[in-house]
Amino acid sequence: MSVRDLPEDEQAIVEAVARWVDREVRPHAGRLERAGEYPAALIDQMKEMGVFGLAVPARWSDSAVSTRCFALVTAELARGWxxxxxxxxxxxxxxxxxAAYGTPEQQQRWLPRMATGEVRAAMALTEPSGGSDLQDIRTRAVRDGDAYVVDGSKTWITNARHAGLIATLVKTDPAASPRHRGISILLVEPGQVEVSRDLPKLGYRGVESCELSFAGARVPVGALLGGEEGRGFAQFMTxxxxxxxxxxxxxxxxxxxxxxxxxxYAQRRETFGRPIWEHQSVGNLLxxxxxxxxxARLLVLxxxxxxxxxxxxxxxxGMAKLYASEACMQVALDSMRIHGAAGYSAELDVERYFRDAPxxxxxxxxxxxxxxxxxRRLVERSREP
Structure with missing residues (x-):
């Protein structure tokens, strides 16, 4: 399974993004990252190409594609930066x-503008007290007339400063049992939450990751995803x-x-009178x-x-995410080994791959x-008829 297995129009999209990455991204990514410069021009070009509408269903997007195509486009973007x-x-x-859970009003308000990139969205799950156990979130949303009063904080929220919409996981019923039945999603807009600071990071520096602070923020009741409390955990899991x-x-x-x-590099670099790929230790790494x-690509597809x-x-x-991420970390390390001391230099992209991979x-x-x-899923499936 590869790009050649996609319909011709989707193949063309992946190939167009790949050419753009080679022409516009790879030559500049290192400089932008070292300068700490937000890639505004590249983001604007992605909007023009329809990249932000790829995962928006065709009802609201002129650039909707299959999930397989979306995944391959994502891989091409990451290959560049x-x-x-x-x-x-x-x-x-x-x-x-x-698209799956929004009310018709929510869908019509947000999805067409998200498809063009006019509105870019973020999701806020993780909190300072933890991120893996989402049922234990502490951000509270209490109904008060025609609004929810929200108190709490979120952290490691990617794109928070540039988002026009932040889907935020909150507790609307702390006493619910089981706990997940007390969780909802609010569609929060700028001005309803404070972006308190940007977090310094090892890698992944081109886009911001921020802390969010809610202190008695009022979010309209109409911002409750789907219009019904207690469904947020299952919605986010999907x-x-x-x-x-x-x-x-x-x-x-x-x-x-x-x-x-x-x-x-292995074809260009020579030691002992021959290119280093001919040395078995380097060839085995490759x-x-x-x-x-x-x-990893096959698992993703x-x-x-x-x-x-x-x-x-x-x-x-889960398998794709597990294997691909571990493979990426090892491949980035092995690429640095093949480059030798040059791979440790910030002048080459290799050290950026090594910082981004974790x-x-x-x-x-x-x-x-x-x-x-x-x-758990293996056990569940083994018991299915």
């Missing part, structure tokens, strides 16, 4: 949540299938970039790297195909959590 793929991550999950595919696709893209650079990247078919794909998405291991649910999800 993982931060650009991050700019579409939460946005695409929120689009799917609105959305995270796409989120984990997207993170896995990012890992594929970074891994591919690390492999491509290592392969080129063979393993290529195998890992290919296997398999999970994406399940979503396209309307199947529950949390097992496949995000996929801890993002969208840590891999330790992913292993638990995979195990």
């Amino acid at each position: 993982m931060s650009l793929a991050g700019a579409t991550g939460g946005h695409s999950v929120v689009a799917r949540l609105l 959305g995270l299938e796409l989120g984990r595919v997207q993170v896995a696709a990012r890992a594929v893209g970074v891994g591919q970039a690390a492999l491509d650079d290592a392969l080129a 063979a393993d790297m290529a195998t890992k990247v290919h296997a 398999d999970a994406a195909a399940g979503i396209d078919a309307g199947r529950r794909s949390d097992l496949e998405a 995000l996929m291991i801890v993002g969208e649910g840590t891999n330790e959590i992913q292993r638990g999800v995979i195990t």
